[in-house]
Amino acid sequence: MRLILGILILLAILKLVTCQDDGSDLGDDGSDSDHPSDDLSDTSSEDAGTSDTSDGSDMTDTTDATDATDNLGTSDNTSPTDSGSVNPTACTALNQWYTSLNGTGWAARTGWGTTDMSTCCTWYGVECSILGQVTKIRLGSNRLQGQLPNNLNMLPDLTMIDLSNNRLYGPLPDTLSSVTKLQSFNANFNELNGTLPTAFGSMLALTSVYMRNNSFTGTVPDNWESSLTLTDLYLGSNKLTGPFPTALTKLTKLEYLVIDNNGFNGALPNEIGNLVNLFTLNLKNNNFYGPIPSTIGSLVRLNTLTLSSQALNGTIPDTIYNLVNLEKLDLSNNRLTGNLSPKIGSLVKLTKIMMSHNGLTGDIPDQFGSLTQLQSVMLNYNSFNGQFPATTAPLPLGFCNMIPNQFQTCPDKSVLGNVESLAFQCSVDCGLITGTTKKKSSGVQVTHSIGKICMALFVSIIALLL
Numbered sequence: 383m384r385l386i387l388g389i390l391i392l393l394a395i396l397k398l399v400t401c402q403d404d405g406s407d408l409g410d411d412g413s414d415s416d417h418p419s420d421d422l423s424d425t426s427s428e429d430a431g432t433s434d435t436s437d438g439s440d441m442t443d444t445t446d447a448t449d450a451t452d453n454l455g456t457s458d459n460t461s462p463t464d465s466g467s468v469n470p471t472a473c474t475a476l477n478q479w480y481t482s483l484n485g486t487g488w489a490a491r492t493g494w495g496t497t498d499m500s501t502c503c504t505w506y507g508v509e510c511s512i513l514g515q516v517t518k519i520r521l522g523s524n525r526l527q528g529q530l531p532n533n534l535n536m537l538p539d540l541t542m543i544d545l546s547n548n549r550l551y552g553p554l555p556d557t558l559s560s561v562t563k564l565q566s567f568n569a570n571f572n573e574l575n576g577t578l579p580t581a582f583g584s585m586l587a588l589t590s591v592y593m594r595n596n597s598f599t600g601t602v603p604d605n606w607e608s609s610l611t612l613t614d615l616y617l618g619s620n621k622l623t624g625p626f627p628t629a630l631t632k633l634t635k636l637e638y639l640v641i642d643n644n645g646f647n648g649a650l651p652n653e654i655g656n657l658v659n660l661f662t663l664n665l666k667n668n669n670f671y672g673p674i675p676s677t678i679g680s681l682v683r684l685n686t687l688t689l690s691s692q693a694l695n696g697t698i699p700d701t702i703y704n705l706v707n708l709e710k711l712d713l714s715n716n717r718l719t720g721n722l723s724p725k726i727g728s729l730v731k732l733t734k735i736m737m738s739h740n741g742l743t744g745d746i747p748d749q750f751g752s753l754t755q756l757q758s759v760m761l762n763y764n765s766f767n768g769q770f771p772a773t774t775a776p777l778p779l780g781f782c783n784m785i786p787n788q789f790q791t792c793p794d795k796s797v798l799g800n801v802e803s804l805a806f807q808c809s810v811d812c813g814l815i816t817g818t819t820k821k822k823s824s825g826v827q828v829t830h831s832i833g834k835i836c837m838a839l840f841v842s843i844i845a846l847l848l
């Protein structure tokens with residue numbers, strides 16, 4: 383008997399601990415902050431080797447990072463030991479990088495700074511083909527500082543350039559157009575400015591372009607529509623403006639399109655539905671307005687759809703419920719109206735659903751109960767005014783916030799007290815649960831309210847046992 387009692391108490395304590403953890407991982411999700419890393423940043427893993435974890439990392443998920451590593455991390459070519467085969471022109475060009483980009487301050491610079499222009503295949507971060515052609519440069523996170531020399535014409539065999547996470551400033555050099563074999567270009571997290579280079583429009587093997595967190599202006603050049611091999615395009619956190627770039631709607635091989643935190647505006651084009659290979663689409667924090675095109679329903683491979691913080695209005699198109707591979711759906715901070723369709727139940731892979739700060743009305747559909755993978759639900763700051771369902775939710779739902787809303791019908795007390803019910807796990811405007819937190823909501827308060835419930839549960843279990 384005593385043993386059973388002990389186990390029960392232990393279980394109760396465990397539950398308490400679990401409860402307190404709930405929600406905390408999503409921190410200030412419910413806040414009004416325009417910090418872009420909140421809602422959907424899974425692992426904060428960075429594409430292509432940049433090490434920033436503070437920002438702009440939303441929607442970059444593990445798969446994506448793995449891809450980037452694959453692209454950039456292959457080392458199929460070995461440096462030739464026969465230094466006689468190295469092209470001294472290429473070494474000279476690299477030596478100019480060393481002097482222009484404050485080489486003596488670099489974190490790693492083995493081999494660099496020599497006067498022997500036949501050895502660059504052995505310098506830190508330089509990779510050559512067996513013919514002695516410089517094919518890859520990996521100088522990410524290495525304290526490079528300055529303006530990139532305009533000598534890329536001396537490095538025509540490059541297939542990969544990684545200069546991410548440094549302090550490069552000024553425009554990209556014109557001679558970038560000489561690097562016609564380029565497959566992957568990574569300049570994430572620098573201070574580059576000027577317009578996006580037209581050079582990327584004429585590279586026949588280009589698959590990946592990472593240019594997040596710089597200060598590029600203007601828009602995507604029209605000739606990028608010829609970059610038909612592009613699969614990964616990251617242009618987030620720049621100063622790009624103008625309507626949704628037409629060129630992008632032609633890039634049908636795209637798997638990752640991330641243009642968040644820019645100043646793009648206007649309506650989303652129907653042609654966005656051409657991008658049928660997209661896995662991630664992130665348009666967050668631009669100034670797009672008008673309806674979500676129903677053609678979005680053609681993007682059936684989508685795993686992550688982020689359209690938050692714009693001025694999108696109208697109803698959620700029914701076609702969105704065709705996106706059966708969606709795991710993360712973020713439509714928060716828009717002006718969406720109408721109901722959440724019962725068809726939401728077809729999105730069985732959903733783990734995160736973010737629709738807070740809109741004008742959605744009606745019911746929370748019973749079909750929420752089919753979403754067995756749910757970890758995080760943000761439907762707070764809407765105008766839901768129908769039923770709150772008696773359905774269960776996967777236990778424990780990591781985070782759920784539904785206030786304020788104005789539900790007319792709430793489940794009865796037995797449901798509200800059932801730890802497996804959606805109502806129990808969420809903060810709902812159904813007197814019993816949210817009496818004290820009705821006015822305002824934030825991650826912190828929700829955590830508190832869940833914590834309180836758990837504490838109450840814990841205390842009552844103990845009381846029962848004694």
Ligand SMILES: *[C@@H]1O[C@H](CO)[C@@H](O)[C@H](O)[C@H]1NC(C)=O
Nearest residue numbers: 483484485486487488525527
């Ligand atoms: C170059 O790097 C060194 C060492 O980090 C630093 O002291 C120096 O200020 C840098 N030079 C310039 C021009 O920034």
Ligand SMILES: *[C@@H]1O[C@H](CO)[C@@H](O)[C@H](O)[C@H]1NC(C)=O
Nearest residue numbers: 551552553573574575576577
């Ligand atoms: C780019 O930045 C440099 C300094 O980093 C500045 O002198 C130049 O005016 C900027 N150019 C544009 C087009 O903003």
Ligand SMILES: *[C@@H]1O[C@H](CO)[C@@H](O)[C@H](O)[C@H]1NC(C)=O
Nearest residue numbers: 434437438571595619620643
């Ligand atoms: C990335 O860009 C965002 C938005 O412009 C900015 O808030 C953030 O500080 C930048 N992060 C870094 C590491 O530069």
Ligand SMILES: *[C@@H]1O[C@H](CO)[C@@H](O)[C@H](O)[C@H]1NC(C)=O
Nearest residue numbers: 671672673693694695696697
């Ligand atoms: C959406 O907003 C636009 C202006 O941005 C307005 O003209 C249009 O009527 C709105 N549509 C709906 C359905 O509210």
